[in-house]
């Protein structure tokens with residue numbers, strides 16, 4: 215008996231000895247600090263940028279279809295607004311918590327700064343699995359969340375947008391609820407409270423594809439700089455949602471070949487090529503998932519990042535490329551459609567192998583640039599045409615890409631550190647110009 219208890223204690227001790235799990239905040243802070251060291255950032259500004267300005271947590275009740283009330287927890291973290299109103303998406307996912315919202319808000323600050331936008335960074339969402347709720351429940355959850363947040367967001371203060379598991383419908387509910395909290399004469403002047411709305415309700419033509427198109431463009435610009443022809447190049451995509459689908463479609467149109475896809479429910483491969491539109495049509499009759507697509511073979515999800523390809527596009531969640539799988543990656547280019555998909559340990563392995571990473575704050579910035587266009591459109595009472603939007607997006611993405619690429623070559627540093635340096639230097643300049651720091 216004594217032996218058994220002792221054994222049990224030993225096993226319990228072993229099992230509970232925690233291997234520290236790197237959170238998203240560890241990741242973004244290490245990225246920030248190495249860029250801050252590189253540019254010798256003023257210590258006072260380093261202190262300010264290392265913390266978030268505001269963290270809003272709301273618990274709110276919602277009546278479910280069965281008549282019972284469920285309590286939800288929502289977050290909005292406002293990291294920094296030195297350059298303009300807080301800007302960033304809302305995520306509905308079980309992994310949403312303060313750590314994730316803080317990290318994602320910080321990435322938004324660097325992203326908007328790098329893109330040269332008049333915005334700061336914010337992010338938030340609700341901790342929930344949307345697949346467990348009906349459309350009507352999701353609408354009520356979204357409206358109650360908006361109501362709970364209403365005093366802390368605003369079209370000139372903090373402007374949410376879509377992210378994982380939120381879309382133009384979610385944004386329409388938010389806009390409608392927020393506008394109804396304003397006095398009648400001001401309602402229409404608040405349409406730019408969110409971006410990513412449906413195009414019949416103040417949304418921008420092209421915002422749906424803006425992030426994925428931007429991902430494609432950064433790959434194309436990199437290929438042009440390096441004399442690489444995209445024709446026939448094989449790529450794999452993790453996440454076949456808004457970002458993954460559009461990025462894959464534009465790459466396919468340029469002659470590249472989608473050979474593997476992973477989503478939350480499955481992982482498939484066909485080295486001869488997977489037709490993007492066919493796969494998209496299939497997901498619509500398969501509860502949104504790519505699993506069991508007839509023109510591809512299922513693959514174990516742990517093998518995904520090691521599959522044969524030239525380009526890897528993580529377009530799902532954070533912390534996907536780590537020291538556990540980075541050394542298996544065969545592609546020579548990683549284009550980060552997702553936010554924070556590569557952690558610092560994974561990145562070190564990739565860089566040592568000579569793999570190029572187009573960092574998230576550059577690669578997926580087409581989304582927030584599109585959002586900026588939508589915000590301007592609403593503010594000015596205009597309606598922009600799709601070709602105009604795409605041409606402006608192209609120009610903005612090219613400027614950002616060239617800035618990062620040239621900085622990284624001139625300073626002999628990787629593209630992520632270069633992107634962070636440019637972003638932080640712009641914010642540093644704003645603080646210095648205001649005369650806060652001698």
Ligand SMILES: NC(=O)C1=CN([C@@H]2O[C@H](COP(=O)(O)OP(=O)(O)OC[C@H]3O[C@@H](n4cnc5c(N)ncnc54)[C@H](OP(=O)(O)O)[C@@H]3O)[C@@H](O)[C@H]2O)C=CC1
Pocket residue numbers: 376377378379380425452453454455456457458476477478479502503529530531532551552553578579581582
């Ligand atoms: N939407 C935007 O404009 C922008 C988005 N981003 C970033 O891009 C990424 C994707 O966002 P978005 O496309 O909008 O989100 P969506 O909700 O449209 O799509 C998310 C995709 O990721 C998949 N996914 C979720 N969990 C996993 C998992 N554990 N393993 C593999 N795949 C998974 C989902 O699969 P399933 O459908 O099976 O659940 C789905 O295909 C996020 O990191 C987001 O922050 C960045 C900039 C802008």
Ligand SMILES: O=C(O)CCC(=O)C(=O)O
Pocket residue numbers: 301302303304325373374375376377409553578579581582583585
């Ligand atoms: O469009 C936006 O405002 C932000 C989108 C977003 O959340 C992101 O870029 O990560």
